[in-house]
Amino acid sequence: xxxxAYTVCQNREDAEDVTQDTLIRYDNARKDFESEEHVKAWLxxxxxxxxxxxxxxFWRRNQVDWExxxxxxxxxxxxxxxxxxxxxxxxxxxxxxxxxYYYEDYDIREIAGILHCPSGTxxxxxxxxxxxxxxxLKEEWKDD
Numbered sequence: 001x002x003x004x005a006y007t008v009c010q011n012r013e014d015a016e017d018v019t020q021d022t023l024i025r026y027d028n029a030r031k032d033f034e035s036e037e038h039v040k041a042w043l044x045x046x047x048x049x050x051x052x053x054x055x056x057x058f059w060r061r062n063q064v065d066w067e068x069x070x071x072x073x074x075x076x077x078x079x080x081x082x083x084x085x086x087x088x089x090x091x092x093x094x095x096x097x098x099x100x101y102y103y104e105d106y107d108i109r110e111i112a113g114i115l116h117c118p119s120g121t122x123x124x125x126x127x128x129x130x131x132x133x134x135x136x137l138k139e140e141w142k143d144d
Contacts, residue, residue: 001047007099008051010088018054022047041114044104048096048115086136094129097122 005018025046033039100106112119
């Protein structure tokens with residue numbers, strides 16, 4: 001939940017708040033879930049919605065600069081940092097599907113179910129995100 005919230009909020013503190021709020025909502029929900037996967041999907045959907053709410057709030061618009069945040073994140077390799085920056089530079093609709101596919105190990109069908117979108121839309125977003133990342137990273141590589 002934290003990582004998907006971070007993907008949307010692009011801020012550690014907000015992502016922590018989203019995670020906490022999501023867990024509180026889960027505890028108060030008193031729902032009967034069909035399976036563990038249903039619980040996970042519900043938690044991710046609630047986290048994404050809460051992260052969007054926080055991101056659009058007044059306080060979010062007055063947060064720490066992106067460069068300061070990037071400087072505080074530890075990466076083992078410089079290439080990891082460049083890839084992360086490229087992913088975080090994508091539009092939200094691409095960032096979320098890339099994160100869910102590569103970091104949360106969801107397949108296209110599962111992502112479509114969680115985001116309430118057709119599978120074709122998710123495939124299209126993944127394709128566009130990959131093309132954007134390829135273009136962005138290729139430009140950086142040529143500059144080096």
